Amino acid sequence: MPFDRDTAARRRRAVMDAIGPDAAAVFPAAPVALRSNDVEYRYRQDNDFYYLTGFLEPEAVCVLLPGQPQSEEFVLFVQPRDPDRETWTGLRAGVEGATERYGADIAYTVDKLDEKILAYVGERERLYCQMGRHSAFTQRLLSWLQQWQTQRPRSGRGPTTVIDPSEILHEMRLFKDPAELAAMRRAIAIAAEAHTAAMRAVRPGVHEYEIEALLDYTFRHQGGWGPAYPSIVASGSNATILHYVTNDRMMQAGDLLLIDAGAEFDGYCADITRTYPVETDFTDRQREIYELVLRAQLRAIEAIRPGIRFEEVHHAALGVLVDGLVGLGLLCGSPTEIIEKELYKPLYMHRTSHWLGLDVHDVGKYKINGESRVLEPGMVLTVEPGIYVGHQARDADPRWAGIGVRIEDDVLVTESGHEVLSAAIPKTIEDVTAARA
The missing domain is CATH 3.90.230.10 (Creatinase/methionine aminopeptidase superfamily)
Incomplete structure (x- = not known):
């Protein structure tokens, strides 16, 4: 069954309407899981991330920014196109595919995540994210929160409240x-x-x-x-x-x-x-x-x-x-x-x-x-x-x-x-x- 961009867009809009214009929501893809040594399990996407994006690759992050200027409400960070890696593991969507096939308003390679997230989310009062869901990504979230907390006395920027979006999203999925x-x-x-x-x-x-x-x-x-x-x-x-x-x-x-x-x-x-x-x-x-x-x-x-x-x-x-x-x-x-x-x-x-x-x-x-x-x-x-x-x-x-x-x-x-x-x-x-x- 082909991916339905319009359905995914309606779901993202419902989440953005629920969290409001002063908030941002961040959803990571599931990490790759090792079966043994250097052998991986067949990849299985995080269900919340998949529900909102339809995107099936690892090392990706969905950021929702209600009311963001220049219509950049849906930002998708993805793995870059890489001919050497794609020889081993298959073609990637890349930033072009993220926008053209999956409907992202703007896309970046995932190596730009730390830089861009601090700027995008730094303008918001509330951050919706699932702390503890994926341990490595949780550590990254904590690093961002620490930077915002350190900068806030001087800049007045950065979210002051962290909220789990599961109640909103899981009620939708029901x-x-x-x-x-x-x-x-x-x-x-x-x-x-x-x-x-x-x-x-x-x-x-x-x-x-x-x-x-x-x-x-x-x-x-x-x-x-x-x-x-x-x-x-x-x-x-x-x-x-x-x-x-x-x-x-x-x-x-x-x-x-x-x-x-x-x-x-x-x-x-x-x-x-x-x-x-x-x-x-x-x-x-x-x-x-x-x-x-x-x-x-x-x-x-x-x-x-x-x-x-x-x-x-x-x-x-x-x-x-x-x-x-x-x-x-x-x-x-x-x-x-x-x-x-x-x-x-x-x-x-x-x-x-x-x-x-x-x-x-x-x-x-x-x-x-x-x-x-x-x-x-x-x-x-x-x-x-x-x-x-x-x-x-x-x-x-x-x-x-x-x-x-x-x-x-x-x-x-x-x-x-x-x-x-x-x-x-x-x-x-x-x-x-x-x-x-």
């Missing part, structure tokens, strides 16, 4: 614009292809890593950037480990397989979980747990609409799970007391939902003034209840031991209710069985 939703729909469609391919490939004797490899292949083959997070391919009792990523066990007859995997497309994440038997059929106990989790998930999804609180989605799922676990004999006592005392936690220890976007656990507050926030159109959240009869469930009937089930979908809050963005991926027992035939 509400997905059309470009973001298009990228998320594509990420989810790619993930759907991968999950469906995995369903057809699973059988006894296959290793978890073989399915992980199939997922990774499909993500890239379909045009994605790769996995949005390390894929969880958990068979047997491994499915009771929430973030199991070792993925090295050979699947056996009688196992359930839990796959929690999502593609990344244009920086945006899918996050989807499906659970099904390694063989064709569920055992009776596996089926009972699976159908209970599915009922809980459907109840939670049904609750999603503008005006309800985020926490209500969790409670909708939790009520169904606790009632069902009592009915199966895995919990004993009053459902109300079990929920109040959190006695369900050995079997269900996580929340039902989180925000989804550029980060798989995306930014945005869950509470406003101490209360669970109200859902609004444009928010995207996961719905992922589960039951895990693992080592932590020491008091559970051993006949249920080793069963782990989670079902997860990605849901958009709409004006009239909700849309399950990942609805194409089979999840009823009948649909999963048909997809694997």
Whole structure:
């Protein structure tokens, strides 16, 4: 999907309108991360920087200057063009590309940052920056602040207040614009292809890593950037480990397989979980747990609409799970007391939902003034209840031991209710069985 300059410009304008004409905002690109010795990890841009610029190179800095004369409100510092380095690591945009392709009002090579930032930001009263986000850049920020503080008694120049822009920017990122939703729909469609391919490939004797490899292949083959997070391919009792990523066990007859995997497309994440038997059929106990989790998930999804609180989605799922676990004999006592005392936690220890976007656990507050926030159109959240009869469930009937089930979908809050963005991926027992035939 091509970079949309107009969308990025609208986002920057919203930030500048929020911080006001007496302020400046500074956002650095993510640093390059070393994997080992002189080998680098594949570069991943800082999500806030990417959201505002669409720029994918390291060693870059975005400076926003509301109301700056000569229409220099968006200043981008970038690596210079360098034929020798570009031979090794690829072409760079350079200052020309920063203005022509990415819409910077003016661009400089990054070696001019210290000189220019002191002049640009020295005229402002407030500086918005994310202290501590990237350690080397934080040291640079502290150096600038020290220089402004030293010069202020004589010149009267330099910001007197430093403010974290995350609250402004992350509230914006919580509400997905059309470009973001298009990228998320594509990420989810790619993930759907991968999950469906995995369903057809699973059988006894296959290793978890073989399915992980199939997922990774499909993500890239379909045009994605790769996995949005390390894929969880958990068979047997491994499915009771929430973030199991070792993925090295050979699947056996009688196992359930839990796959929690999502593609990344244009920086945006899918996050989807499906659970099904390694063989064709569920055992009776596996089926009972699976159908209970599915009922809980459907109840939670049904609750999603503008005006309800985020926490209500969790409670909708939790009520169904606790009632069902009592009915199966895995919990004993009053459902109300079990929920109040959190006695369900050995079997269900996580929340039902989180925000989804550029980060798989995306930014945005869950509470406003101490209360669970109200859902609004444009928010995207996961719905992922589960039951895990693992080592932590020491008091559970051993006949249920080793069963782990989670079902997860990605849901958009709409004006009239909700849309399950990942609805194409089979999840009823009948649909999963048909997809694997």
